[in-house]
Amino acid sequence: MFKVINIHSLFWKIFFAFWLALLLIVLITAFLTNYIINFEDRRPLGPVVLEKNAARAIKVYEEEGNIGLRKYFDEVHDAYGVNEFLFDIENNELTNKTYPYSVQRALVFEDIEDNYKFVPSPVRTGALKYETETGNRYIFVSQMLTRGPDSKNKKLSRFGKRGPLGPPLEMYTLLITVSLFVTGLISYLLSSYLVTPIQRVRAATKKLSEGDLSVRVTSTVSPRKDELGGLGKDFDQMASRLESLMSSQQRMLRDVSHELRTPLARLLVALELARTKSKGASKNEHDRIEYETQRLNHLIGQILELVRMEQRESTLALANENVTEIVRQVVKDANFEAVKQNKGVQLIAVEDCYLEINAELIHSAIENVVRNAVKFTPKNSNIEVSVEKHTADKDYLTITVRDFGPGVPSEALEQLFEPFYKIRSRDDVDSSGYGIGLTIAERAVRLHNGMISAKNGEVSGLVIIIKLPIN
Amino acid sequence: MTTILLIDDDKEFCLLLKEFFKIEDMEVTFAHDGKAGIEAMQAARHDVVVLDIMMPPPNGIEVLKKVRPQSNVPIIMLTARGEDIDRIVxxxxxxxxxxxxxxxxxxxxxxxxxxxxxxQLSNTEQPEVINAGQVTLNTGTRTITVNGKLIELTSTQFSVLEQLMRHAGKVITKEDLTEKVLDRKLDSFDRSIDMHVSNIRKVLNRNSEIQHIKTIRNVGYQFVLEQE
Structure with missing residues (x-):
């Protein structure tokens, strides 16, 4: 789905931000909860811990008597470094152990209502009044010794684990792994959910800008009921509107051009009649009318050719043709005409190359480019045409046409191939074109999956480069 | 007087052309749709028919399809510029x-x-009979026989075959053929001669097992004298 991982893409931004946020929330919550619980429950000499330990000790005392309890207290002492004592309600130590003064101090509760007491010094000591279910009352005292537990004797198999601090380390590793995975998955799903439709609309927009007006996102994006679905619907509406506008514009162009031909055909016959009847009078005017009529005819022909080319994509008839031969032919013909204006067209480098093309379209493309060059190159200069095979990243046949005219302002280079685009400022050159020849060339080359580009020459003039893929 | 049948739906264009051809001493009759055109062609013999392809149906192509098998009258089509498919068909x-x-x-x-x-060549020149391979061509009667069997060709096809047979055994270029037969220069994408040759071949092949006309790629055609 994502071939190139672009760290700057919206997908990964959302993904990482959301993942990080989720992960932090999970971990902070886990640690905080743990801390709060520990603070009350797991405090070594806190009432919760003390109560549990008291219950255990009392159980041992009631089942095994004071000898059993003594043994149990020794085990606890060895394992955890804690001295425990059990008193009856009259403050008599039930195992007859001697106990320090600090313990005695803990036994004295300030208030008769108090059940728990903590003495922080000299030795940390906790005391708890405890009443069993059967109604026996005891006082349990636990004293934390300064030295740590005796690690050799850590296990108390009889009573199970009695760790003073919550869950073990493995639990944390598990917690982190699971939350990494779960939050990662959620972030990924959320990211795709948000970004995929945007990517689809973006791809469609790109296609649209490349001229494919039939592109729609209905099936993939529009079923959504949210803002992105709305974006998809709006995109589709825009695309259909563009499509219908474009096709009606083309239809109009085509119809107008067709309709113009009828009066033009009549005009040509009428002109010929006028010529014959006037018996040579007003010959110049008649010639001029004929010349302008032919130009009009030529323009209409070009517009129709352009419109037809837009619709031709699917029905392009291809044949294996020698492109170089076509270039030679165009150069020969163009040179023949250029010589009359003291200009020339020269083939400076040639390589034979056969390609699957529509010869008529390629001929028209090259001819339009060369004719344009002839128009702008100054007298006594030669247009240079070259045909070369290129094997850089992809195999291309490159046809280059170079003139030595005034060139084109660099900001206009892009627009050069747009229909009816003309650079107005140049009044020193013949302006008899319509700015449609290069458009025809561009469409023809594009129909062959080729590229056409323009750049200014190092010294002067314009260079047009046609690239045709060699398959 | 030469008679021209003009089949075109633009009436004013027809009237103007009529006046133009009158000066050239030619008589123009018109038909303004395909159906009337076919009827006019069947009713009377014209020296030449000018047929507009772009008409409401039946258009020029359909008229041509209907009329050609019955008649060899010379037909010149008027096509929209660039509509190569009309031209080829x-x-x-x-x-x-x-x-x-x-x-x-x-x-x-x-x-x-x-x-x-x-x-009208036959009226002015000496009738001639040309023999090549299994084909015999008579410029006087404008008839062709293949293996003794009479075949039908249009006048343009006849002229193309005549040129090929006059130069039998030699290659004749498309340029030469276009100039000699159609009386004009060969254009870059003009397939007229190729179409005429292809039509002649079809007719010849129906009556003979020998390939008489050979294509010389990128050059032209050759009427083959003997099979190698």
Whole structure:
């Protein structure tokens, strides 16, 4: 789905931000909860811990008597470094152990209502009044010794684990792994959910800008009921509107051009009649009318050719043709005409190359480019045409046409191939074109999956480069 | 007087052309749709027919399809500029020549004269009989026999075959053929001669097992004398 991982893409931004946020929330919550619980429950000499330990000790005392309890207290002492004592309600130590003064101090509760007491010094000591279910009352005292537990004797198999601090380390590793995975998955799903439709609309927009007006996102994006679905619907509406506008514009162009031909055909016959009847009078005017009529005819022909080319994509008839031969032919013909204006067209480098093309379209493309060059190159200069095979990243046949005219302002280079685009400022050159020849060339080359580009020459003039893929 | 049948739905264009051809001493009759055109062609013999392809149905192509099997009358098509498919189909169906509309009427006149010259050649020149391979061509009666069997060709096809047989055994270029037969220069994408040759081949092949006309790629055609 994502071939190139672009760290700057919206997908990964959302993904990482959301993942990080989720992960932090999970971990902070886990640690905080743990801390709060520990603070009350797991405090070594806190009432919760003390109560549990008291219950255990009392159980041992009631089942095994004071000898059993003594043994149990020794085990606890060895394992955890804690001295425990059990008193009856009259403050008599039930195992007859001697106990320090600090313990005695803990036994004295300030208030008769108090059940728990903590003495922080000299030795940390906790005391708890405890009443069993059967109604026996005891006082349990636990004293934390300064030295740590005796690690050799850590296990108390009889009573199970009695760790003073919550869950073990493995639990944390598990917690982190699971939350990494779960939050990662959620972030990924959320990211795709948000970004995929945007990517689809973006791809469609790109296609649209490349001229494919039939592109729609209905099936993939529009079923959504949210803002992105709305974006998809709006995109589709825009695309259909563009499509219908474009096709009606083309239809109009085509119809107008067709309709113009009828009066033009009549005009040509009428002109010929006028010529014959006037018996040579007003010959110049008649010639001029004929010349302008032919130009009009030529323009209409070009517009129709352009419109037809837009619709031709699917029905392009291809044949294996020698492109170089076509270039030679165009150069020969163009040179023949250029010589009359003291200009020339020269083939400076040639390589034979056969390609699957529509010869008529390629001929028209090259001819339009060369004719344009002839128009702008100054007298006594030669247009240079070259045909070369290129094997850089992809195999291309490159046809280059170079003139030595005034060139084109660099900001206009892009627009050069747009229909009816003309650079107005140049009044020193013949302006008899319509700015449609290069458009025809561009469409023809594009129909062959080729590229056409323009750049200014190092010294002067314009260079047009046609690239045709060699398959 | 030369008679021209003009089949075109633009009435004013027809009237103007009629006046133009009158000066050239030619008589124009019109038909303004395909159906009337077919009827007119069946009713009377014309020296040449000018047929507009772009008409409401039945259009020029359909008229051509209907009429060609019955008649060898020279037909010049008027096609929209660049509509190569009309041109190709028209030539394939046996039209003699084509011209893009709008056209200069002088150009149309030249085409008509070229077609007429081909059909009326027999009246001015000495009749001649040319024999090559299994084909016999008589320029006097404008008849062709293959293996003794009479075959039908249009006048343009006849002229193309005549040129090929006059140069039998030699290659004749498309340029030469176009100039000699159609009386004009060969254009870059003019397939007229190819279409005519292809139509002649079809007819010859129906009556003979020998390939008489050989294509020389990128050059032209050759009428083969003996099979190698």
């Amino acid at each position: 028209g030539l394939e169906l046996g039209a003699d020549d084509y011209l893009s509309k709008p056209c200069n009427p002088r150009e149309l006149l030249a085409r008509i004269r070229a077609v007429l010259r081909r059909t």
